[in-house]
Amino acid sequence: MSRQQRIGKLVLLIMAGCAAMTVHAKAPTSELKVIGSIATPQCNVMVGNGGVFDIGAYAPDILSPTRDVALSPVTQRLQVACDAMTHLTFRAVDNEAGSESTAGDNHFGLSYNGSNKIGYYTLDLTHPTVDGKTSVVFSTDNPLFFSAGVFSYVYKSGYTMGWAVGMDKLATGKDFQADLTVRPSLAPAPVVGDVTHTVPLRGSITLDFHFAI
Secondary structure, three states: OOHHHHHHHHHHHHHHHHHHHHHHOOOOOOOOOOOOOOOOOOEEEEEHHHHOOOOOOOOHHHOOOOOOEEOOOEEEEEEEEEEEEEEEEEEEEEOOOOOEOOOOOOOEEOOEEOOEEOEEEEEEEEEEEEOOEEOEEEEEOOOOOOOOEOEEEOOOOOOEEEEEEOOOEEOOEEEEEEEEEEEEEEOOHHHHOOOOOOOOOOOOEEEEEEEEO
């Protein structure tokens, strides 16, 4: 047998040995599992100072005989903490609807002084975050379309507000935050009426939150 033939025979024996090992060895396996759940999120809503925006006390002579008078704004932090990933939107219901001295989709009432209207206030959202990251907010009367930004008024009358990423996509997260700022204005003195007694300002809004993926 030539040297070339012996080498060829050796190669064949090695290949046959490998084939035998492949047939008899047990192949390793690994099981992969995908787990999770679909459940309605449980969310806690927290607003600074217990949700009370105290605009303070003012003397009657602050009222103007001819124009609205803007008072100092008050800001509280809003936080909605959920136990599952979700989108978050809300609607605002004015519990003193009809008492705003100047009509507007973003004007909320301060109740009455007898039968007289006292003024109105606006509410806006700024510095929004989702899970600690800067976000944007929106207000829309068409749920199929919105344009978001770093600032948004809170509207009533069928408007929806919420958190977004980019200009037109709902944000997903567990922790939603934003600054809520109340900007009150008092009506002119003839509109407010008798102020020889203490006139309480009693604005009230219910925020109705909705969450889903």
